[in-house]
Amino acid sequence: MSRKLVTILAVVMAAVLLAVANQNVNAATNKSNTANISVQIAGLTLVDAAPERLVFNVSGGLNPGSVGTGSDVYNQYRNKPGSIQIENIGSTNITKIWFNTTYESSNPFGTGSRLAYDAGNFVVISKEDANSFYFVNRVEYNRSRELVYVNTPSGWAYGRIRNTTFEYFWAVQNQSSQSQCNSTTIRLGINYHSQTVDGSTNFDSNEGATNGVDYNEFTLTDASWTGGGNVGYANINAGPFNGYCVAVWNCGEKLMLYKWNDDAPGAGSCGNADYFWDNTTDGVLYPGNSTVADLRVRIPYGVMMGYVNEGTLTIIAQSDYSS
Numbered sequence: 219m220s221r222k223l224v225t226i227l228a229v230v231m232a233a234v235l236l237a238v239a240n241q242n243v244n245a246a247t248n249k250s251n252t253a254n255i256s257v258q259i260a261g262l263t264l265v266d267a268a269p270e271r272l273v274f275n276v277s278g279g280l281n282p283g284s285v286g287t288g289s290d291v292y293n294q295y296r297n298k299p300g301s302i303q304i305e306n307i308g309s310t311n312i313t314k315i316w317f318n319t320t321y322e323s324s325n326p327f328g329t330g331s332r333l334a335y336d337a338g339n340f341v342v343i344s345k346e347d348a349n350s351f352y353f354v355n356r357v358e359y360n361r362s363r364e365l366v367y368v369n370t371p372s373g374w375a376y377g378r379i380r381n382t383t384f385e386y387f388w389a390v391q392n393q394s395s396q397s398q399c400n401s402t403t404i405r406l407g408i409n410y411h412s413q414t415v416d417g418s419t420n421f422d423s424n425e426g427a428t429n430g431v432d433y434n435e436f437t438l439t440d441a442s443w444t445g446g447g448n449v450g451y452a453n454i455n456a457g458p459f460n461g462y463c464v465a466v467w468n469c470g471e472k473l474m475l476y477k478w479n480d481d482a483p484g485a486g487s488c489g490n491a492d493y494f495w496d497n498t499t500d501g502v503l504y505p506g507n508s509t510v511a512d513l514r515v516r517i518p519y520g521v522m523m524g525y526v527n528e529g530t531l532t533i534i535a536q537s538d539y540s541s
Contacts, residue, residue, distance in 0.1 A: 261309055261310050262308045262309050262310065263308045263312065263535060263537040264306075264307050264308030264535075265306060265308070266305045267303070267304050267305075269296070272302075273292040274286035274290045274292070275290070275292055275525075276290045276291070276292065277290075279523070279524075280515070280517050282518065283382050283383040283517065284382060284383075285382055285515070285516050286340075287300055287514050298512075300512065300514065301510050301511065301512050302510065302511045302513055302533075303509075303510055304495075304508055304510070304533055304535075305507070306504065306506065306508065306535070307506075308505060308537070310505070310538065311504055311537055311538050312495070312502070312504075312536065312537050313497035313536055313537060314496060314497065314535070314536035315495035315509070315533065315534065316478055316479060316480040317343065317479060317511075318355065318531075318532040318534070319339065319341045319354040319355055319479075321336050321338060321356075321357040321529075322334065322335065325362050326521075328362045331522060332522040332526050333526065335521055335522065335526040337515065337526050337528055338529025339529065340515040341354055341513060341515055342354070342513070342514050343511050343513055343514075344511070346509065346511070347512070349512075352478060353476065353477060353516075354476065354477065354531070355474050355475070355476040355478075355479040356380075356474065356476070357473070357474050358377050358378065358474075358475075359377060359471070359473075360375045360377040360470050360471065360473075361378070368387055369422050370389045370421045370422060371389075371423075374391055374392055375389070375392060375469060376390070376421065376470070377470070377473065378411070379406075379459070379473070380519065382517065383412050383413075385410060385411045385417070385519070386408075386409075386411065386417065387407040387417070387421070389404070389421040390402060390403070390470035390473075392469045399438075399448045399450060399468055399469035400439070400440035400441065400448055401439065401450060402438050402466075402469060403436070403437055404435070404452060405421045406434050406454070406457055407419070407421070408434060408457050409432070418433055419432075420432050434456045436452035436454065436464070438466055439487070441465060441483035443483040447467040447468050447471070448468050449465055449466065449468075450465070451466075451482075451484025451487070452466075453490050454490065455489075459475060461490050462490055463475075463477070463482065463490045463491050478494050479491070480493060480534070481534075494511065497538075502538070513531075
């Protein structure tokens with residue numbers, strides 16, 4: 219009897235202790251407090267451009283006189299091959315975006331070297347889905363030898379603007395001194411030259427060419443260029459290159475046709491020089507937002523086979539922040 223009673227009492231006591239413990243847990247309460255976090259972000263203008271490399275080489279390469287599009291880009295796993303995403307990864311509002319492309323330091327045509335050509339000089343860019351492509355800054359040097367079918371006034375320098383299968387000739391009036399070259403005359407042919415047509419080849423008004431028929435004439439204005447050379451520029455408002463600006467070095471040593479390059483000679487005054495992104499028309503590109511540039515390459519005739527020298531497209535961004 220005594221042993222059984224002890225057992226029962228032990229069970230009862232255990233139950234009582236468990237009930238008390240449960241009552242203490244149920245009676246617990248949570249307490250909280252807060253801490254304020256303050257973070258200051260430094261002003262930093264920064265952009266990311268991706269992909270970092272575009273390779274146009276599908277089916278063994280692009281033919282001279284052709285256009286390389288997104289379908290010719292080697293890495294075609296992207297949603298829009300041939301396009302570049304420009305993202306504001308900094309902390310300031312981007313108000314302006316423009317480009318530079320590399321180009322040859324001398325005339326590559328006729329050298330027999332694929333490495334004499336710069337792929338950056340082939341690049342044309344359009345705003346996203348606008349399908350309106352312009353050279354960033356296409357550079358051409360005067361002819362490497364005489365062209366027997368091109369007629370110019372005596373002493374004028376001349377060359378061609380290569381645009382795939384369509385080539386246009388240009389001629390620049392020489393002057394008695396280099397100081398006058400920034401206010402000289404440039405004539406741009408209206409009709410293209412190709413394998414089947416001569417195009418505009420007569421730039422001598424004394425031999426039958428008529429302004430507005432064979433060529434358009436523009437006066438070069440001093441570009442006040444600090445990058446070297448005596449440079450003049452003109453706004454092209456007629457002919458096949460309407461919408462571009464042109465800059466000419468040393469009375470026709472070389473010529474630059476540009477649109478999206480705000481660093482080019484005369485860009486600050488030439489009406490056709492545009493920013494790719496401009497807050498006055500496109501709004502502000504806020505941190506974390508992005509825009510897209512569609513890119514193609516235009517391959518002229520006369521380029522040596524193989525991989526040409528790799529070019530560089532530089533994206534420049536300007537913000538509304540000043541420290």
